[in-house]
Amino acid sequence: MSFLLIAVIWLCSAYTFVLFARVALDLILTLARDWRPSSGVVIVINAVYYLTDPPLRIINRFIPPLRLGGIALDVGFILLFVAVRLIQNIALGLL
Structure with missing residues (x-):
């Protein structure tokens, strides 16, 4: 049981x-629009988006971004981090 808990923590x-x-x-990517990463960095970027997009899409389907004037705050990311x-x-x- 402790091995499973340690694995979950890790x-x-x-x-x-x-x-x-x-x-x-x-x-x-927002601030440096003309930045083009090298091939190794593209692999890391794709891995990060591959791991984070599915849960964020599920959360954002039920909880839309919070509109604060001219900006929209992505509440889904905050909820995923807290979870x-x-x-x-x-x-x-x-x-």
Whole structure:
């Protein structure tokens, strides 16, 4: 049982890192529109989007972005981050 909990904790930590990478990539791609990554970086970018897009699409299907004047805040990303951290904290508590 403890091996399973440790695996869940490790996976949640790794996925949190991937979520932070997604934020960084979105920021880079928004601010540097003419940036063209090399082939190795494209593989990493595709992996990050491959891992984060499916859960974000599911969440955003039910919870649309929050409109704040001229901007839209993606609440789905925040909820996904909170859910991953909550699962990790529950697993830590059970360990």
